[in-house]
Amino acid sequence: VTDAAVASDAIARAMNAGIPVVTFDSDADQSERVAYVGTNNPAFGMELGKLLVQLKPLGGTFGIISSGAPNAMEKAQGARDRLKDTEWKEAQESPKDCQGSIDLFYQQMWEFAADPDIRAIIPTGGWPFLDSNTTRWKKFRDANPNITMVVSETLPITIQLMNEGYVDGIVGQLPYNMGELSVDTLLKIYDGESVQEKIYGTSFMEVLLFPLELPPLVVDMNYLGYLVILGYFMFGLIVMCSIAFATWTFINKDTRVVRASQPMFLGMICCGTLIMASSIIPLTVDDERYSERGADIACMSVPWLISIGFTTTFSALFSKTWRVNKIFHNPRRFARIKVTAKDVIGPYLALLAINVIVLACWTAIAPLIYGRFEYPGTDSWNRPIASYGLCYSDSTARGGFVPYLVIIGVVNVGVLILANVQVYQARSIRTEFSESRYITIIMASMLQAFVIGLPVILLVWDIPKVYFVVMVCLISVICFAVLGFMFIPKVSILRQKRAEAKKMENRNSARRANGLLTAHGRDKSSTATSEEDDGRDGLKIAMLKSTRIAVTGIGTGGETEELQAIQTSQDPEISRIEVDEEMSPTGTSKEEVEDVQPVHGNDEIKSSPYDDNDVS
Numbered sequence: 371v372t373d374a375a376v377a378s379d380a381i382a383r384a385m386n387a388g389i390p391v392v393t394f395d396s397d398a399d400q401s402e403r404v405a406y407v408g409t410n411n412p413a414f415g416m417e418l419g420k421l422l423v424q425l426k427p428l429g430g431t432f433g434i435i436s437s438g439a440p441n442a443m444e445k446a447q448g449a450r451d452r453l454k455d456t457e458w459k460e461a462q463e464s465p466k467d468c469q470g471s472i473d474l475f476y477q478q479m480w481e482f483a484a485d486p487d488i489r490a491i492i493p494t495g496g497w498p499f500l501d502s503n504t505t506r507w508k509k510f511r512d513a514n515p516n517i518t519m520v521v522s523e524t525l526p527i528t529i530q531l532m533n534e535g536y537v538d539g540i541v542g543q544l545p546y547n548m549g550e551l552s553v554d555t556l557l558k559i560y561d562g563e564s565v566q567e568k569i570y571g572t573s574f575m576e577v578l579l580f581p582l583e584l585p586p587l588v589v590d591m592n593y594l595g596y597l598v599i600l601g602y603f604m605f606g607l608i609v610m611c612s613i614a615f616a617t618w619t620f621i622n623k624d625t626r627v628v629r630a631s632q633p634m635f636l637g638m639i640c641c642g643t644l645i646m647a648s649s650i651i652p653l654t655v656d657d658e659r660y661s662e663r664g665a666d667i668a669c670m671s672v673p674w675l676i677s678i679g680f681t682t683t684f685s686a687l688f689s690k691t692w693r694v695n696k697i698f699h700n701p702r703r704f705a706r707i708k709v710t711a712k713d714v715i716g717p718y719l720a721l722l723a724i725n726v727i728v729l730a731c732w733t734a735i736a737p738l739i740y741g742r743f744e745y746p747g748t749d750s751w752n753r754p755i756a757s758y759g760l761c762y763s764d765s766t767a768r769g770g771f772v773p774y775l776v777i778i779g780v781v782n783v784g785v786l787i788l789a790n791v792q793v794y795q796a797r798s799i800r801t802e803f804s805e806s807r808y809i810t811i812i813m814a815s816m817l818q819a820f821v822i823g824l825p826v827i828l829l830v831w832d833i834p835k836v837y838f839v840v841m842v843c844l845i846s847v848i849c850f851a852v853l854g855f856m857f858i859p860k861v862s863i864l865r866q867k868r869a870e871a872k873k874m875e876n877r878n879s880a881r882r883a884n885g886l887l888t889a890h891g892r893d894k895s896s897t898a899t900s901e902e903d904d905g906r907d908g909l910k911i912a913m914l915k916s917t918r919i920a921v922t923g924i925g926t927g928g929e930t931e932e933l934q935a936i937q938t939s940q941d942p943e944i945s946r947i948e949v950d951e952e953m954s955p956t957g958t959s960k961e962e963v964e965d966v967q968p969v970h971g972n973d974e975i976k977s978s979p980y981d982d983n984d985v986s
Contacts, residue, residue: 371393371396371398372437372470373439374399374400377401381401381403382401382402385404390556391403391404392406392556392559393405393406394548394549396441397441398440399440405555405566408543408548411440413448414541415444415449416448417452418445418448418492419450419453421541422449422492422520422539424539425538425539426458426489426490426518427457429459430459430487431485431487431489431490432460432464432489432490433460433461433485433490434446434449434460434492434493434494435466435468435493436465436467436468437469437494438469439495446465446492446494458490465494466481472498472500472501475497479491483514488517489518491517493521495522496523496528499523499527499528502527504531508534521537521541522541523543524540524541528542585749587749587755591757591759592833592835594656594658594834597835597838597839598654600839600842601653601842602654604845604846605648607846608647608650608845611850611853612640612641612643612647612849613640615856616641619636619637626867627864627867631860638682638683639853641682642679642680643679643683643849643853644679645678645682646676646845646848646849647846649675649845650841653672653838653841653842654838655668656740657742665740670733670737673729673732674729676845677778677782681718683852684789687789687852688717688813691789691792691793691806691813721781724781725778725781725782728778729774729778732771736763736771738762739764740759740760740761741760742757743832744756745758758832758833760831760832783820786813786816786820790813790814790817793814808856808859809855811851812855812856815847816848819844819847827844
């Protein structure tokens with residue numbers, strides 16, 4: 371179709387006569403034709419623009435010579451679209467319409483050449499090559515050697531002109547295939563088969579002169595660069611906080627606040643965050659500054675450090691909540707609650723053993739190694755323009771790293787979910803210095819960080835800079851949440867108690883000077899911590915704030931009797947119930963007591979069995 375308006379009328383008459391019409395090469399898409407077979411003309415034009423960018427990437431001004439045929443105009447628009455975001459700019463008088471005339475085509479070529487800014491001409495049709503006499507073409511090229519010519523149609527004459535250096539690039543069609551497919555389409559229509567409206571069944575052919583010297587290749591290696599400073603800074607900050615809190619724990623190990631929380635557990639937490647933070651250092655390693663061997667070692671050290679650090683920190687936190695829950699929900703074993711080193715070492719060794727075994731198998735069978743991969747996309751000469759480095763396992767090594775990563779993830783996230791269940795069950799148990807509340811916050815924060823962080827990590831795995839920032843932030847959030855909620859409240863409480871003790875000491879000194887205070891006695895009660903409550907038994911659980919409890923026991927007549935209790939509290943967070951022997955129901959021994967239930971007041975705990983005269 372050379373003129374869509376004229377052809378549409380003829381197509382309509384043929385269709386009305388029952389004659390199916392298929393257009394090829396150039397379409398009349400507003401007509402009643404059944405189908406179009408040919409080249410994707412806009413894509414063809416984009417290939418013309420692509421070749422021009424390949425040949426002359428520095429750009430300039432270009433002109434297009436086209437015609438009124440639909441396919442020629444679509445090719446012109448395609449070339450224009452491809453070049454609009456490059457260094458090439460279209461001449462103001464472009465495109466020119468040669469109307470399919472060879473003479474007019476050459477005239478328009480010389481008109482473009484008269485513009486000193488013109489550096490390329492793109493014909494969207496093969497009109498000048500329909501003439502076997504190439505004298506005029508060669509004369510033009512000899513007179514304008516600085517004008518790049520990217521032409522259409524891979525005809526024998528154009529290939530010959532390229533061999534002689536008179537054509538710089540060619541984009542061609544496959545007309546034989548186009549004709550064959552057109553006839554096949556008509557046969558399908560005749561047989562009553564359905565066909566597509568537009569059939570782009572022919573490919574392109576590109577031919578260009580490959581320059582002896584290609585433009586310099588600039589590849590974006592996606593190195594971490596100055597981002598490593600963020601990693602070093604966060605690592606240093608976490609290490610400083612871990613060491614500072616560990617030192618504070620050691621200095622104040624004999625104080626009530628630290629002894630109640632047990633210094634060994636606090637030390638484990640500091641050690642765990644220190645190990646976990648150390649995983650940031652190998653994350654800063656890439657092949658920009660380190661050898662391939664060094665990068666391989668860094669890759670495998672990350673899961674080791676994260677797993678061991680998490681296990682060390684988590685075990686100390688989990689064991690406290692688990693032990694309290696276990697005793698609290700077992701009335702026959704409820705007495706004093708004290709989490710010892712033995713209570714922690716079991717879960718810690720079990721979780722550590724699972725992680726170490728999986729990591730050892732991972733390291734031996736499918737270790738992580740550092741490699742560099744190419745991103746999709748090339749420059750004009752099909753050279754990769756961007757690559758990225760990441761840690762991966764050899765795909766032939768029995769599934770790679772995926773099975774081991776899944777096992778570690780399931781185990782650690784699983785125990786983290788279990789820990790959150792435990793803290794939820796213990797939500798009504800109040801411990802001294804509100805430690806149980808802060809452990810709950812820590813557990814919830816860790817679970818939230820994993821739930822949000824893991825999917826993000828999988829999404830940005832192959833984007834090194836984003837992956838690095840996400841990993842550093844995730845590790846930092848977990849470490850700061852643990853250290854902040856575990857130590858800052860204790861530091862604040864200790865400072866407050868020391869201030870109160872100093873204030874009391876000054877008051878007593880003034881009263882003693884005035885003779886209002888005897889030498890006996892009140893000196894002992896003036897300190898914030900008494901000898902019999904120095905914290906060595908661990909945190910006390912504030913179970914009840916009521917001053918009366920009902921004991922379901924066996925009295926002299928088998929009836930239910932009430933027991934008056936004395937409530938003592940040395941701290942707003944502590945409520946200790948002490949049972950006076952003389953107030954026990956007649957004939958009722960402690961072994962016969964079945965249940966203790968609140969009568970009134972703040973009944974945070976639903977059942978409170980007691981033993982050894984002390985529920986704490």
